[in-house]
Amino acid sequence: MSDFEEPLHMTPDEFRRRGHEVVDWVADYMANIEQYPVLAQVQPGDIRAKLPPHPPEHPEPFADVLADLDSIIVPGITHWQSPDFFAYFASNATGPAILGDLVSSGLGVQGMAWATSPAATELETHVCDWMVEVMGLPERFLSTSDGGGVIQDSASSGSLVSMLAARHRLGSADAIARMTLYTTAQSNSSIEKSARIAGIPHERVRFIDVDDTFAMRPDALAAAIDADLAAGLVPMAVVATTGTTSSAALDPLHAIADITEAHGLWLHVDGAYAGSATVCPEFRYLNDGLERADSYVFNPHKWLLTNFDCSLLYVADRDALIDALSILPPYLRNQATESGEVIDYRDWQVPLGRRFRALKLWFVLRHYGMAGLRAHIRRHVAWAREFAGWVEADPDFEVVAPVPLALVCFRHTGGDDVNRRILDTCNASGELYLISTVLDDQVVLRLAIGSVTTERRHVEAAWKAITAAAGCVGGSS
Amino acid sequence: MSDFEEPLHMTPDEFRRRGHEVVDWVADYMANIEQYPVLAQVQPGDIRAKLPPHPPEHPEPFADVLADLDSIIVPGITHWQSPDFFAYFASNATGPAILGDLVSSGLGVQGMAWATSPAATELETHVCDWMVEVMGLPERFLSTSDGGGVIQDSASSGSLVSMLAARHRLGSADAIARMTLYTTAQSNSSIEKSARIAGIPHERVRFIDVDDTFAMRPDALAAAIDADLAAGLVPMAVVATTGTTSSAALDPLHAIADITEAHGLWLHVDGAYAGSATVCPEFRYLNDGLERADSYVFNPHKWLLTNFDCSLLYVADRDALIDALSILPPYLRNQATESGEVIDYRDWQVPLGRRFRALKLWFVLRHYGMAGLRAHIRRHVAWAREFAGWVEADPDFEVVAPVPLALVCFRHTGGDDVNRRILDTCNASGELYLISTVLDDQVVLRLAIGSVTTERRHVEAAWKAITAAAGCVGGSS
Numbered sequence: 001m002s003d004f005e006e007p008l009h010m011t012p013d014e015f016r017r018r019g020h021e022v023v024d025w026v027a028d029y030m031a032n033i034e035q036y037p038v039l040a041q042v043q044p045g046d047i048r049a050k051l052p053p054h055p056p057e058h059p060e061p062f063a064d065v066l067a068d069l070d071s072i073i074v075p076g077i078t079h080w081q082s083p084d085f086f087a088y089f090a091s092n093a094t095g096p097a098i099l100g101d102l103v104s105s106g107l108g109v110q111g112m113a114w115a116t117s118p119a120a121t122e123l124e125t126h127v128c129d130w131m132v133e134v135m136g137l138p139e140r141f142l143s144t145s146d147g148g149g150v151i152q153d154s155a156s157s158g159s160l161v162s163m164l165a166a167r168h169r170l171g172s173a174d175a176i177a178r179m180t181l182y183t184t185a186q187s188n189s190s191i192e193k194s195a196r197i198a199g200i201p202h203e204r205v206r207f208i209d210v211d212d213t214f215a216m217r218p219d220a221l222a223a224a225i226d227a228d229l230a231a232g233l234v235p236m237a238v239v240a241t242t243g244t245t246s247s248a249a250l251d252p253l254h255a256i257a258d259i260t261e262a263h264g265l266w267l268h269v270d271g272a273y274a275g276s277a278t279v280c281p282e283f284r285y286l287n288d289g290l291e292r293a294d295s296y297v298f299n300p301h302k303w304l305l306t307n308f309d310c311s312l313l314y315v316a317d318r319d320a321l322i323d324a325l326s327i328l329p330p331y332l333r334n335q336a337t338e339s340g341e342v343i344d345y346r347d348w349q350v351p352l353g354r355r356f357r358a359l360k361l362w363f364v365l366r367h368y369g370m371a372g373l374r375a376h377i378r379r380h381v382a383w384a385r386e387f388a389g390w391v392e393a394d395p396d397f398e399v400v401a402p403v404p405l406a407l408v409c410f411r412h413t414g415g416d417d418v419n420r421r422i423l424d425t426c427n428a429s430g431e432l433y434l435i436s437t438v439l440d441d442q443v444v445l446r447l448a449i450g451s452v453t454t455e456r457r458h459v460e461a462a463w464k465a466i467t468a469a470a471g472c473v474g475g476s477s
Numbered sequence: 478m479s480d481f482e483e484p485l486h487m488t489p490d491e492f493r494r495r496g497h498e499v500v501d502w503v504a505d506y507m508a509n510i511e512q513y514p515v516l517a518q519v520q521p522g523d524i525r526a527k528l529p530p531h532p533p534e535h536p537e538p539f540a541d542v543l544a545d546l547d548s549i550i551v552p553g554i555t556h557w558q559s560p561d562f563f564a565y566f567a568s569n570a571t572g573p574a575i576l577g578d579l580v581s582s583g584l585g586v587q588g589m590a591w592a593t594s595p596a597a598t599e600l601e602t603h604v605c606d607w608m609v610e611v612m613g614l615p616e617r618f619l620s621t622s623d624g625g626g627v628i629q630d631s632a633s634s635g636s637l638v639s640m641l642a643a644r645h646r647l648g649s650a651d652a653i654a655r656m657t658l659y660t661t662a663q664s665n666s667s668i669e670k671s672a673r674i675a676g677i678p679h680e681r682v683r684f685i686d687v688d689d690t691f692a693m694r695p696d697a698l699a700a701a702i703d704a705d706l707a708a709g710l711v712p713m714a715v716v717a718t719t720g721t722t723s724s725a726a727l728d729p730l731h732a733i734a735d736i737t738e739a740h741g742l743w744l745h746v747d748g749a750y751a752g753s754a755t756v757c758p759e760f761r762y763l764n765d766g767l768e769r770a771d772s773y774v775f776n777p778h779k780w781l782l783t784n785f786d787c788s789l790l791y792v793a794d795r796d797a798l799i800d801a802l803s804i805l806p807p808y809l810r811n812q813a814t815e816s817g818e819v820i821d822y823r824d825w826q827v828p829l830g831r832r833f834r835a836l837k838l839w840f841v842l843r844h845y846g847m848a849g850l851r852a853h854i855r856r857h858v859a860w861a862r863e864f865a866g867w868v869e870a871d872p873d874f875e876v877v878a879p880v881p882l883a884l885v886c887f888r889h890t891g892g893d894d895v896n897r898r899i900l901d902t903c904n905a906s907g908e909l910y911l912i913s914t915v916l917d918d919q920v921v922l923r924l925a926i927g928s929v930t931t932e933r934r935h936v937e938a939a940w941k942a943i944t945a946a947a948g949c950v951g952g953s954s
Contacts, residue, residue, distance in 0.1 A: 006852060006856070007782075007845055007849040007850070007852040007853040007856075007929075008844070008845060008846075008849050009571065009572070009929055010571060010572025010573060010844065012504045012505070012507040012508035013504070013508075014572065015500070015503070015504050015507060015572040015575070015576075016500060016501060016504035018572065018573075018576055019497075019500030019501075019503065019504065019572075019575075019576060019579075020496075020497050020500055022500075022576045022579050022580060023492070023493060023496030023497055023499075023500055023579070024493060024496075025580065025583075026492070026496065026579065026580065026582075026583030027489045027490070027492050027493035027496065028489070029583055029584070030489040030492060030583070031489035031490075039592075040594065040595050040596070042595050042596075044591065044595070044813060044816070044818040044819045045599070045818075046595070046599075047595055047596045047599035047600065048599045048602065048603050051599075051600070051603050054607070054610060055607040055608075055610065055611055055842050055843075055846075055847055056842070056843055056846045056847065057846055057847050057848055058846040058847075058848055058849075059843075059844060059845060059846040059848075059849055060843045060844070060846065062573070062844065064843070065573075065839075065840055065843050065844070069580065072596075073596045073600065073836075074596075075596070076594070076595040076596025076597075076599060077584060077586055077594055077595075077596050077597075078586060078592070078593055078594045078595070079586070080584075080585050080586045080587060080593075080594070081584070081585045088587070088593075088808070091585055091586075091587055091830075092585075093582060093583065093584075093585030094486065094487060095486070095487025095491065095492040095495065095496075096487060096495075096539070096542075097582075098492070098496075098579070098582040098583055098585075099492075099495060099496060099499045101578070101579075101582045102496075102499050102500070102503065102575070102578075102579050102582070103499060103502065103503065103546065105503075105570060105574075105575040105578045105579070105784050106502075106503030106506055106507070106570065106575055107506070107554060107557075107558070107570075108557050108558045108568055108569075108570025108575075108784050108785070109554055109555060109556070109557045109568075110557060110565070110568055110785065114521065115516075115555070116555055116557075116565075117517065117553070117554055117555045117557070118517050118519050118521070118523070118524055118553040118554075118555070119517070119519075119524045119549075119550045119551075119552070119553025119554050120553075120554075122522070122523075122524035122525045122528075122553065123524065123528070123550065125525065126525050126528050130531070130532040133531060133532065134532055153630060153828055153830075154828035154829060154830045155829075156827060156828040156829045156830070157827060157828050160674075160827060164674060173654075173678065176676070177650075177654055188806075188829070189804040189805075189806045189809065189829060190828070190829050192804050193802065193804050193827075193829075196801075196802075196804075197637075197641060197674065197675075197802075197827065198674075198676070199653070199675070199676040201650065245806075245808055246806075246807070246808055301830070305484075307582050307585050308585070308587065308830055308832055309828075309830065309832060324673075325670065325673075325674075327666040327669050327670050327673075328666070329665075329666045329722075329723075329914075330723070330913070330914045330915035331565070331722055331723055331912060331913075331914040331923070332666065334912075336521060339521070341521040341522075342521045350633060350634060350637060350670075350674065350827065351630055351631035351633040351634050351667070351786075352631060352632075352633045352665070352666060352667050352670075353568075353630075353631045353633070353778075353785055353786065355785055355786060359550075362542075363542055365532050365533070366532075366533055366536075366537045366541070366542050367485070367487065367536060367537070367539065367542070368484055368485060368536060369485075369532075369533045369534055369535040369536040369537065370532055370533065370534050370535075371534055371535055371536075372484040372485050372535075372536055373484070375483060375484040376484040379483070379484075435808060435811075436807070436808070437807045437808040438807035446808070452484075452486055
């Protein structure tokens, strides 16, 4: 029935040969990254139209796959590793991270329980503890305390399980049916999505007013909680953000914690973007108040040189998480789990299965050293401040939000339509890629510096391209 | 403040050099895989004790990291890629998959929306459609229908979002507060976990009785639904399994669909393990009734040669999924999304971010061809049947569940304690790794054949080791 009796497994020697080719392919991609248009210049369906309608019946040469990678796939790539990528937040893929990930793929182990690969669990615990030290995080997040850290695929998932723990702590079905969540409209979409998944509908998510820096107003938070309590609802948790997606706004953690502590609410802090900056002492202030948070998430896969997926979640009380998520069927029982001496990370996350993701973070921390992490952050912040200075010096543009880190929110004074056209012109050029957001009901351009390949000259070129686009679309030159 | 002004990024040339070293490391690991004890022979804390307590201040040589990989990490690895790994279900990491994943890491793109990397979305849609053809799945799962496929990190996540879609379809908060879920105690722990996350407490998950093949009894299902309706509860969904984790039991899909259709319930089918087998026409019967399912998940990362994570979720009505999960803040808006012509896969999953996982499946499908996939499945099934024959021929052992695929559930007739001691003896030897489960309240040994490195001789050796262990622990020789 098959044309050969044995499947054509790749031998270790063939893997070695093909592996070198693929490494070379990636190295060439890295070396040539500036040559590509940053934003893929294709229309919907263009890529699929080039792919054969049916899968191959027989094995195809590896060389053909690599050739198609160049001819079919790359033209449809938006190059997140480009030095001219200033959209969203960067998603750093560095050499040591990629190679740590390659080892993880090669080992192919499941880290769902300590017993299913002890090193996967113990290295994860270890690097999470290391990061507490590197970033000056509260001791309650250490594995040697009642809390601890875990690597999630994304801040979305970390925020979700935090909310599930908070929900579980409410206890009664009656309370759960009336639970409310507090955040701001500036928080990431993953917060409302997590709330929805946890069973908190849109009408019971309170988007608290923000101040003129787009940070949560504690007085408005207190008032909203009081109103909900008076209405017989059950306030469950507050999600504060250090470094919002739109504008890197910083919610005031201490003032918020005063309120969550008074009411016994779960405080979750989303530092997905800004967290990485706290490897530098001068940005350590961003963590002020975290010692009063129940959970905290930040993404090394954004700005800490580790490729997606690598998001660190810390909790102050790991039992709250485990109680909410643990299920132990017979086929998962083992002596180590029953001894209570080990961590089984499957109970700290949504999925049962898990990759050995600690390896890539370990590779990064050792390759760069702590001094290297700090240097990486500092130059981006310095360039962002320089860019903000150029914007401020141009009478046609204005900076519209504080620039605590490496994200600059700015706009042309000519109105929303001019800004939209500047954006489209820049992105269509392929020379750089940035996105817009809305702040105070106005279209705002965002320049997020974060690619490891970006140098100061790319930031300069971005500003030139933006001002040139402004000239072309009638917003003066 | 830092000791050098520039972070020590790995240049493309250094990546090429180090990358070749890491590929060689993985190739050597593959070549030497039989030398390691399958189950890590370490105690809790052994690995951490060898790691330095503090992260390095300065960069460390890459060679030191690779050396520590050998001396610290590998001894704590349970070798899932070993030919003697017969525990859980295998987690195939093949050469082409690892290399596809390496390209994904190197490109470092986010596939959260079509616009953020069109090729990532379009290749994913394409390979999901290919798999419909390869496995003879219903046409309603094609992207050209109202449904479609998506790659999730795990069946856990695919089952969760299916349940969220089912919950969303219930509509009213009142119905949601009374929703019930139907499955069997044989379904994977991820099903109860998904239910719990979706807000269905343990006491409203009905574990329907199974027959003597451990498959769901439709009459018991119908009775449970009737009882719940009579009690004013709101039946929401049935989760059926093709190939349960404990014993590869096959729930009868058509008989179950008769009931779900009569009551308008969501039918989710978990084929995480068995699904891969349906690349072979002779196992296509496992899909009978899937054309009546609302959602279906199976894991190429188990038995289809693609390394974790790669789980395919298909839905018959993609709008049900998107309505349940979509949130569109200003910073995610773009022309392509607003045109409605593209898929934004972030709305098909829990996290916002997503890797370009289609690449590794594409590499696998092209490297093996469909004929290769079939050959891969067939030899495992043949060996499992042979192993079951040896068990049946031995008066001290018995096969305790049907063997439709490559999982054999068996036990020594000497009782639970003898079986536990056989298990511990085998696993402590490092010569093979298998786990136990509980069926009909008895401890049962599971031999799951699925590693790509396994040959017939390893299965023979496993049987010899098991019978030898039985002799040692007093269960006769």
